[in-house]
Amino acid sequence: MGKNGTIGFREIFGKDEMKKYNCSLRRYICPVLREILMFFYPPRCPVCDDILLPGVMICESCRHEIERAKEPVCKRCGKPLRDDRAEYCGDCERKKHLYLQGKAVFVYKGGIRQSMYRFKYGNRREYALFYAREAAEQYRGWVARHRIEVIVPIPMYSRKARLRGYNQAEVFARALGRELDLPTKSLVKRVRNTVPQKTLSESERRHNLKNAFHLEPDIVKWNQILLVDDIYTTGSTMDAVAEILLSAGIKNIYYICISIGTGF
Ligand SMILES: [Zn+2]
Numbered sequence: 001m002g003k004n005g006t007i008g009f010r011e012i013f014g015k016d017e018m019k020k021y022n023c024s025l026r027r028y029i030c031p032v033l034r035e036i037l038m039f040f041y042p043p044r045c046p047v048c049d050d051i052l053l054p055g056v057m058i059c060e061s062c063r064h065e066i067e068r069a070k071e072p073v074c075k076r077c078g079k080p081l082r083d084d085r086a087e088y089c090g091d092c093e094r095k096k097h098l099y100l101q102g103k104a105v106f107v108y109k110g111g112i113r114q115s116m117y118r119f120k121y122g123n124r125r126e127y128a129l130f131y132a133r134e135a136a137e138q139y140r141g142w143v144a145r146h147r148i149e150v151i152v153p154i155p156m157y158s159r160k161a162r163l164r165g166y167n168q169a170e171v172f173a174r175a176l177g178r179e180l181d182l183p184t185k186s187l188v189k190r191v192r193n194t195v196p197q198k199t200l201s202e203s204e205r206r207h208n209l210k211n212a213f214h215l216e217p218d219i220v221k222w223n224q225i226l227l228v229d230d231i232y233t234t235g236s237t238m239d240a241v242a243e244i245l246l247s248a249g250i251k252n253i254y255y256i257c258i259s260i261g262t263g264f
């Protein structure tokens with residue numbers, strides 16, 4: 001009998017028949033199902049959202065249009081700089097951050113801006129694979145050099161995540177974990193809803209985030225943590241999470257975000 005007291009395929013066909021059935025399911029039916037799914041949900045370009053040709057992750061014109069966060073970048077937050085003699089952006093010169101170093105994959109503008117919006121609000125979770133592959137390509141060596149042990153997404157207030165159905169930072173973190181072969185753990189929780197940061201001044205942001213996070217008990221196992229978020233603006237969220245991680249004894253905190261502004 002099956003799990004719910006029903007008669008399943010196994011009971012009807014027997015073990016050997018099932019092996020054959022599983023084999024043919026994989027060989028013939030899965031490709032057909034995939035074709036049907038592709039017909040109804042064709043893969044789309046993560047930048048312009050047009051339907052893609054088979055075998056590509058982004059359309060050719062978008063590949064040229066998007067801007068990656070390439071050197072020279074701020075040594076602290078990863079924002080691209082115009083002057084390659086400068087070490088830090090204006091932001092990082094003015095204030096000390098609690099994380100050690102951060103990296104961004106793209107510059108937050110044009111098509112990437114639209115892409116981020118659909119990833120966050122338009123249920124385009126599948127874009128995460130493209131972001132994660134790009135991130136892994138750019139920063140695999142950097143992640144290995146800093147001996148990152150675990151990837152931790154910046155949390156979203158749980159009711160908000162339930163309403164939206166997902167936390168975009170977590171979706172990206174999991175895709176990145178698979179690409180880099182690292183574990184992904186939601187070790188930080190957001191226990192208090194906060195006002196959207198973009199409407200607030202720097203000191204209001206810090207106050208807004210005070211006591212907004214708490215940690216899962218098994219956080220102490222780790223020394224090098226990579227935080228992950230979709231967009232980096234002033235870094236106050238990253239610092240608020242870093243602060244609570246440092247107070248729990250975590251030694252080094254880094255981050256990767258999908259996109260960032262420029263730091264001229
Ligand atoms: Zn495109």
Ligand SMILES: [Zn+2]
Binds near residue numbers: 074078089090093
């Ligand atoms: Zn900076």
